[in-house]
Amino acid sequence: MNPPYTPPPAGPAWFLQRKNWLLFMIRELTSAVIALYLVFFLVFLARFGGGAWVFEEFLALLTHPLSMAGHALAFAAAVWHSVSWFNTSAQVMPIRIGTWRMPGVATIIITGYAPWLIISALVFWAALP
Amino acid sequence: MAGEKRITLEIFRYNPEDGGEPFFQSYEVEYLNHWVVLDAINWIKDEIDGTIAHRWTCRMGVCGSCGMMVNGEPKLSCHSLLRDYAPGPVRVEPLQHFPVEKDLMIDKSGFMERLAEVKPYIIRDDVNDTGNGEYLQTPAQIAAYHEHSMCINCMLCYAGCPVMSLEPAFLGPAALALGQRYNLDSRDKGQAERVDAMSGDEGLWGCTFVGECSVVCPKHVDPAGAIQKGKIAAAKQWYANFIKPKGAKK
């Protein structure tokens, strides 16, 4: 008798097999874009610490379309990360009062989207002169 | 049986005794409106080809035997109406990520071992002392673990989880959710005993939170949620052990 049949291994492109696996892989890959942005941000901090002149020169560079495109990509990745992160909050930290469990959508808004909006607004407000 | 409509089933065939490779065999079925995929397979087995091997028992979505890939999706075949797949064909395969013993029969032994590994039972000293009545447990305390106790061991989550093919030693969604079900049970005192089995690299930390297990679960067990809760608990435990190493029990 032959041994049980084992289907061939999926290979590195396994995530193309199912839609949700692909979405997962995109979510994970956002971290690579965010990592690049973090490197940029460290440079940004270094320039900022270098004084007003250095910083203004640096800002001028950032008006280049390539920079804009890079930041647009970074923004998309960051938002994807935020959305995919917050959307799991009802699963990871469900809110319960007695036997009542807060509906998933409400949990996600209260623990995710609402703080996100408030913090974003606060950061803008603080950064504005 | 006189049916109303026709549909073709393409069934995965593998026989370990004939030395051949797996292949798909097509059967045409006349079906009634309320037939599920399992009804069609049973009809084929009864009337056309008795060599097909598949598992089923309850036909009401609670015994967990009849999980299969139906058109590429992990499904309970007793729970998948044929008419939803019209006009067909319907491709029926054994659950993904398991060795195939024969046709639609997968090898479940690895899964059974995994279940045992997480110590899925109440651990405390007085468990056999029934003299003082029941342990009290409020409805709110039940709610903390109840969804994770609804697992029928159908293993659809294993077919949905890509880690199962990337890391074959992974304990997997159902087993980890089961361990977590007991960890979250207010009657249990066995968390510390379970943590070793559950929090290894093949345990909780093997999970990358794809989340598909909870999507394909027919009983809303939410293994993905259970595992993330388990990770939080295991991380807390790690810091506790770091601060108060060895022998210190909380």
Next chain:
Amino acid sequence: MSRSNEAFWWSLFAAGGVLGALFIPVLVLLTGFWLPTADPVEAAEHYTHLVELLGRWPVKILLIAVIGLSCFMCAHRIRHTLMDLGLRGHARAISLACYGAAILGALASVLLVARI
């Protein structure tokens, strides 16, 4: 394998994930679009304001936490993704590289923010 240090790295990942989700999109907007496109006359004003803002210790700590922990979030995910893409054989090297880079990034954020 029992009680691996994964718990530690994962906790940094989780913390970085939360902070990153809350802060990074708005930081990208600020650094990528809002500051570069501001009126040059206002730019000097911005700079003094930001210097003043970043001179406060609570703000410094928050910024270090956001950047430093986000580094660990990225490192953790990149590490797992590389392994999932078929590099399980190099698990050790990948871990060293990813978390090493994250530690460097976190240290850099401390130094750079502190000197403002």
Next chain:
Amino acid sequence: MAETFEHDVVVVGGGGAGLRAAIAVAERNPELSVALLSKVYPMRSHTVTAEGGAAGVIKSNDDLETHCYDTVSGADWLADQDAVEILVNDAPRQLIQLEHWGCPWSRERDGSVAVRSFGGMKNQRTWYAADKSGFHMLHTLFQTTLKYPTITRYDEHYAAKLLIEDGRCGGVAALDLRTGSMRAITANSVILATGGAGYVFAFTTNGAIKTGDGMALAYRAGVPLKDMEFVQYHPTGLPGTGILITEAARGEGGIMLNRHGRRYLQDYDLGQPLEVTDPRHPQNRMMELGPRDRLSQAFHYEREKGNTFKMEEFEDVDAVHLDIRHLGEKRIDERLPFVRELCRDYQGIDPVHEPIPVRPVVHYTMGGIDTDIDGRTALPGLYAAGECACVSVNGANRLGSNSLVEILVFGERAANTATEEAGELKRPNPDALRTQAKDEAKRIQQTLLNGANANGGVRPAHVRNKLRKVMEAGCGIFRDAGTIQTACDALAELSEQAARMTLDDHGGAYNTQLINALEITGMLEVASAMAHSAHARTESRGSHQRTDYPERDDAQFLKHTLAYRQEAAAPRIDWKDVTITRWPPGERTYGR
């Protein structure tokens, strides 16, 4: 051929009774090795589908005496009252034990166990885990077995034959489904816990595995089957599939309505209905909370009066309505979520908004392997518990929620006896046992596998389907000498056909068609015992209603039937006295 595995106790069947038994042996004597053998993985066992709950006196407004009386009167006085007292007295402890093992029983606000009403019970005493009580009990028991290193599981092993040597049972010959090889699993004690035989009927709540295997094993070994004519029709099954809608739906206040919207049960001596808004509704032992036999019989009369409606999509079967809409969505989701799920998935209706169409459906076999109150059978070394056994606590009609405690109480009890006696009895010669297993393998090879029947041309499934229809037609809710005789004749004819069964599959690995064929030969034996027992009992009692003998006849028939198998002949029917202790036979009244 025929590998041998030696154990001290072998448990055949991995459902509630089998698992409880295995745990009991492991706890009582950790020195003994236990084999737990099942033709499916244990959590697939039919216990998993039980919904409503398990009866055990726990609340201060209830008492053991009443539970006993309810059970005895529910059984139409055919239950052995010493066994009933054991069941009732031990039930609370068993249910608490299960609670301690992790069963998530539904609770009161203060954390104590909650109980609900059930049919034929005077007080609320049914412990429940929403409406998945059997599911939670089975998984709790299965998971608890994982604690004990002395329990060795043989999953997906089909017990083909009892191994008997020197007049005692010393194990089973079991087919390993994976390879098709025959194994001799030997032990000093064998406990049968294989469940009932509802699948010998066409329309049943029972899963495909409930083919009465254990009954057939014992019957062939000369052990009599007791009270086999008593087959319970549950009044509320979904019309197309036979899926059970739990009695708890009525326990929570659901009502039965005929085609005209009338609560027809009031016309069948089950009391007068209260408005559903009345806080006293539902009343115990009245109307919808009458016993199952009476409710199923009422359906039959309603159909004769033309008060049922036809369901076109299911070949025009008749049905009535079970209405739970007035309970409201919140209560339905809390207490009966599975009912809602099943109605949606398999009937395409939402019981929150629509009444549920239902009809009576074969649910439980009260009869089974004759055992004493300690689980012993007539064959030394062989014990039985659960639905495959007849202790008997269910008599002519089982009360809902008694079976889930029966499997615990008598599962443990049989195991205790088996554990004690495993040490006392001399182990049969293992070589002789292995030879028997080898012979059984050879028999199967020669009759079914090697194509000797190639010209028989009888598909196993056809025998099975015909058998199930024959039983439905001849031994249904109402029978008479004529219908039963027709069934007996048809069964004899089917047995001949079964001898000519031809398989498509001649392989070893997962030859599920072979297993089906073996099951079918057992089903024929069990069905024959049912039909001939029904023929012999010329009275009406509980679930056994003879239109030609409509009255209960205590003078002649306050007795158990015992069906003994005879080679190539109808079974011999014998009689055995019912044990009466404290509750002399009386009038069986409900609604008064």
